[in-house]
Amino acid sequence: MEKSPTSREQLGILFKWKNLFKTVSTLIPGTGPMLEIQNQLEGEAIQKNLQHLESTNKEHSVRLKQIEEANPSSLNTVEDWPYVVADYSQRLVGIGVVYDGGIHSPEQNGEELIQTVAHGCFVDKNEVLTCSEALALAYKLAELRKGKAVIFHEVGWFDFDSGEIDKASGLVILKTTERYTARWQKAAEEYGLKLTIPLETKVKSTIQPWIGQDIGFIHEGEAKNVMGYPKYQFDSSAISHFRQPSDYALKVFVTGVLSGRILMAGAPVFTRQGTLVGILADTEHYESDAGRRAVIKSLLGHPKYTAFSKSTK
Numbered sequence: 001m002e003k004s005p006t007s008r009e010q011l012g013i014l015f016k017w018k019n020l021f022k023t024v025s026t027l028i029p030g031t032g033p034m035l036e037i038q039n040q041l042e043g044e045a046i047q048k049n050l051q052h053l054e055s056t057n058k059e060h061s062v063r064l065k066q067i068e069e070a071n072p073s074s075l076n077t078v079e080d081w082p083y084v085v086a087d088y089s090q091r092l093v094g095i096g097v098v099y100d101g102g103i104h105s106p107e108q109n110g111e112e113l114i115q116t117v118a119h120g121c122f123v124d125k126n127e128v129l130t131c132s133e134a135l136a137l138a139y140k141l142a143e144l145r146k147g148k149a150v151i152f153h154e155v156g157w158f159d160f161d162s163g164e165i166d167k168a169s170g171l172v173i174l175k176t177t178e179r180y181t182a183r184w185q186k187a188a189e190e191y192g193l194k195l196t197i198p199l200e201t202k203v204k205s206t207i208q209p210w211i212g213q214d215i216g217f218i219h220e221g222e223a224k225n226v227m228g229y230p231k232y233q234f235d236s237s238a239i240s241h242f243r244q245p246s247d248y249a250l251k252v253f254v255t256g257v258l259s260g261r262i263l264m265a266g267a268p269v270f271t272r273q274g275t276l277v278g279i280l281a282d283t284e285h286y287e288s289d290a291g292r293r294a295v296i297k298s299l300l301g302h303p304k305y306t307a308f309s310k311s312t313k
Contacts, residue, residue: 080272081216081234081236081272083274084216084270084271084272084273084274085216085218085234087199087274088121088218088268088270088274089218089232090196090198090199091121091122091123091198091199091200091203091268092119092120092121092218092230092232092267092268093119093120093121093122093128093151093152093153093158093198094116094118094119094120094151094152094153094220094230095116095117095118095119095120095128095130095134095135095138095149095150095151095152095174095266096114096115096116096117096118096138096141096149096150096152097114097115097117097138097141097142097145097147097148097149097150098112098113098114098147098148098150098157099112099113099114099115099142099145099146099147099148100112100113100146100147101113103145103146114150114152114157115141115145116152116220116264117134117137117138117141117264118130118133118134118135118137118138118264118265118266119134119219119220119264119265119266119267119268119280120134120151120174120266121203121266121267121268121276121279122198122199122200122203123173123202123203123205123276123304124200124201124202124203124304125200125201125202126175126176126177126200127173127174127175127176127200128151128160128173128174128176129171129172129173129174129268129279130171130172130174130265130266130279131170131171131172131265131266131279131280131281131297132165132170132171132172132248132281133265133266133281133282134264134265134266134281135149135162135165135172135174137265151174151176153198154196154229154230156179156180156181157179157180158176158177158178158179158180159176159177159178159179159180160174160175160176160177161174161175161177162174162175163175166301166302166303167247167248167301168249168250168300168301168302168306169249169250169251169297169298169299169300169301169302169306170248170249170252170281170297171279171297171299171302173304203274203276204273204274204275204276205275205276205277205299205305206275206276206277206299207251207298207299207300207305207306209239209253209271209277209278209298210239211239211240211241211242211253212238212239213238213239213271213277214236214237214238214271214272215236215237215238215239215255215269215270215271215277215296216234216235216236216237216269216270216271216272217234217235217236217267217268217269217270217280217294218232218233218234218267218268219232219233219235219262219263219264219267219280220232220233220263220264221233221235221260221261221262221263222260222261222263223260235258235259235260237255237256237257237258237294238255238256239253239254239255240253240254240255240256240293241253241254242254243295249297249298249301250298250300250301251297251298251300251301252281252295252296252297252298253278253295253296253298254284254293254294254295254296255293255294255296256293257289257290257291257292257293258283258291258292258293258294259291260291261283261291261292262280262283262292262294265279265280265281265282266279266280266281267279267280268280269294269296276299277296277298277299278296278297278298278299279296279297280294280295280296281295281296281297282294282295283295
């Protein structure tokens with residue numbers, strides 16, 4: 001609330017020369033027209049000042065709007081699939097084997113072949129999160145093909161060091177080391193492709209998914225005639241129920257019935273807000289189901305996401 005003027009301040013207002021002139025003029029006959037002229041002049045000056053202020057405020061409003069449009073709010077607040085799918089498509093990797101084609105036939109001897117058998121997801125700098133099932137399959141194939149297990153990203157691959165599989169969650173982090181791109185860079189240029197760098201920023205995560213929560217995942221499925229490379233597709237569902245805790249994972253949840261098949265384990269599972277909730281590890285089918293359900297290992301128990309996990313091993 002504004003403070004009322006004091007008696008001294010009120011007296012000062014009355015004795016200002018313009019106000020004093022107006023007061024005296026009312027007492028002198030014939031000065032009315034002069035007084036009206038003075039009022040009109042002052043009114044015009046006030047009107048111009050108001051117009052100037054309005055114009056200035058309008059210019060500021062326009063400028064503010066331009067700044068806001070040029071700097072949109074963070075897309076991290078967008079609660080819809082397109083943004084988070086774009087984010088995770090840069091994090092998604094394949095896990096598989098590089099091997100010599102001579103194992104198939106003498107004619108392919110010396111030819112470098114690749115085969116992807118699972119997925120993983122960059123969750124931090126040089127860290128790819130996947131499940132034990134995905135890693136076991138890659139190592140088994142490497143043994144059969146007499147090759148080496150690697151992490152594929154678009155037209156290149158990474159060597160990696162594998163840590164121990166976390167028993168509490170059934171998940172494992174693979175530490176990427178050297179990246180091989182020379183051969184694939186040449187192939188990419190022939191087809192007009194650009195060799196990109198995967199997104200390795202730290203991902204948002206939670207160990208508290210809930211029943212009914214909308215979740216989605218990107219994977220290499222059965223979709224045909226897919227534009228671009230890799231040929232990934234996006235599918236979504238909701239959490240149907242949680243399994244009883246077991247020796248290989250503390251918290252596993254199952255989705256509703258999916259409309260298509262899942263060909264590979266290891267894909268990241270996330271919410272509409274882009275929060276990582278787990279890794280797709282398996283599928284299962286009930287007698288009354290029209291399709292299969294995804295089985296997902298949550299992050300609960302893994303030392304990167306759960307402080308008490310070391311005591312649970």
